Amino acid sequence: MKLAQISTGSLRLRFLLAVMLWVALGVAGIWFTATRVFERHIEQMYHEELEVHVRELARLTELDGNGRPRLMRPLSDPRYEVPLSGFYWQVGVPGRAPLLSESMTRGRLDMSVAHSPDIAHKVERGPTGPAITYGLMERGPDGEEIHIVIATDQSELDDDIASFTNELSVWLLALAALLFATGLAIISFGLRPLARLREAITQLRSARVQKLEGRYPSEIAPLVTDLNEYIRQNGEIVARARVQAGNLAHSLRTPLAIVTDEAERLVQRESCASSGRVLLDQAEAMQQQIDYQLARARSAAGARVPGSRAMLPELAVPILNAMRRLHPDKAFELDAPADPVTIPADPVNLSELLSILLDNAGKWAKSQVTMAIGMSDQGQLTIRIEDNGPGMNEDQIARAFEVGTRFDPAMPGSGLGLAMARDICENLGARLELRRAGSGLTAIIYLPA
Structure with a gap:
């Protein structure tokens, strides 16, 4: 389906807008829901992990003979041993230097979060930026307060969420493009019978067929x-x-x-x-x-009757023969292409039009009338009827189509011929033009190709 076929108010445009709206709402809904669910899930995972680590850190912490804190062994997560990795811990005893993780080469954690045996959580500024902090307080053998704090940079959580969001966005955009392409295909397939109907009507209007043909879906068949x-x-x-x-x-x-x-x-x-x-x-x-x-x-x-068609020069041959008998002293010549031409016009009206113009030319011609069938520069079919009579001046040409106009009362006729010819042309969707041609007159009919 070409985009050029889509116009304002068309069914295609309406269906496309509906598909675009549905795809946009669906994809946006999936994106919003998935990112919210993932964000809650990853946050919960981080918090659960930190709670596990702070409990592990509490179990591994002991005081030496001088009351200073130490670990019985390193934490199970090696990220706390990498400098400025974003994962930190700190153990403090009042009046003693705090014990820091190897990753915390600068800065300190806020010990105020560790103020009770219950695990407390807050977000504060850590060594490398905002951090998710968990802490608790335990008592040593002699009742000393041991403050245990563990933290993870907020950026670690944000980076995971952003990575998921970006990847999800790419896949959802690809899904949206695929759904839109599928919608285009469905619309094209669903409207194909209407396209065939339009083509059939075009053939009917151009007189290629006499009625609409073909099989159509039950919705269109009636x-x-x-x-x-x-x-x-x-x-x-x-x-x-x-x-x-x-x-x-x-x-x-x-x-x-x-x-x-x-x-x-x-x-x-x-x-x-x-x-x-x-x-x-x-x-x-x-x-x-x-x-x-x-x-x-x-x-x-008979104006523009659907399915009406006339064949040239086949239609003109019997008319020319009749004119030769009606005006035996005049020569009627036909200049037509080798291949016949089909015109979407009522043959009775076209026959009457040609008869009027040929008879009028036969009355005024000195010796010869020529009928030529061809194409104009604008792609219109033309029928030229030319005589070698006295012709008309510009003023006479301007008045020629008036009802009852007769320039020579001695010449037989009613003065209706050219007026009737003009009306027939209008009903056929054609145009009639008179021109001087040397000493004679040329009548040109411009018909739709």
Whole structure:
């Protein structure tokens, strides 16, 4: 899974944040608990060890003939014999020089901790820094007070705790990285069906397939089934809309023809000629608007229908043949790539668009119309329809897409062609552009590749 696929508000981001939060809380909890448990355990171990050593030191201590303390033998722990090792002991008798461990080459221990037969503990400053000190007081043969003190540097305990904490932190960080990587793998695997669904929808939108295909988990399968049913129903709705548009056109055409016929009869009567001409003009305007709005309704019904696709130049060949019969004195040429091109567009709408532009070019061309299929510099599919007619100036090009615009009343037509072509292009997600080409005119359709 690429990080580039992760965007704000995505499921991946939500799952990743949840995994990161859970891993962070879990690892932090383990770290805190383990360090606290180890700290208590090691402290208890140190205290128990010092208590054992102070009792051992008390058993080994005796007074010589002069009342000075001495040991019958060294302590069992050799660290008390290493200079400044951090492990020290001291035995003192009032009025006598204290007996010191070989490790204590400087400083003294506080004898006040050894004030009773019970073992006392405190933390004070020792020969090499803060020390954990244990002490007790015993009586000699003649009732002398013998003060026995043993100590360990606090740094010894702190170093053991720090060493454990550092090592634990490294291992827990490695565990966190492993858990996070596992979470990424689980998220990637769990969302793979959604990725396949996205790819299937992309193929559907690009007209590579007619419906969503493939097997999906039970949680997603109902969605896929509903989408396929929606696509099917949408196609039926489009088909019915086109039929209804045709029926509406047919039902309006008859009464409008009757109105037009009656208006023509009125024009022939001198007393009603003026009213007849008004009716004829309005009937023509009505017919123009009916044709335009019905054409818009038909093209809008098939706009961006999922799964719709058209093949070029296959779609254009029968249209060009029809144009050759409609304009027998004009040559219609096709310049297309060797490999067919699939366009995610409704073939009926695209056919109507090409028919309008080719017919318009055939009306104005002197001798030739060329249709070329290619790619623009921006990676868009282009269809260029070029004629060698008189062309248009810039002002005419700016007004060409207005409904009812006719630059030559003698030329057959209703002035709706280019306006309808523009609307069809918008419904297809395409763009229509007119340009002067020498003495003629070029219409360029920019389609999504």
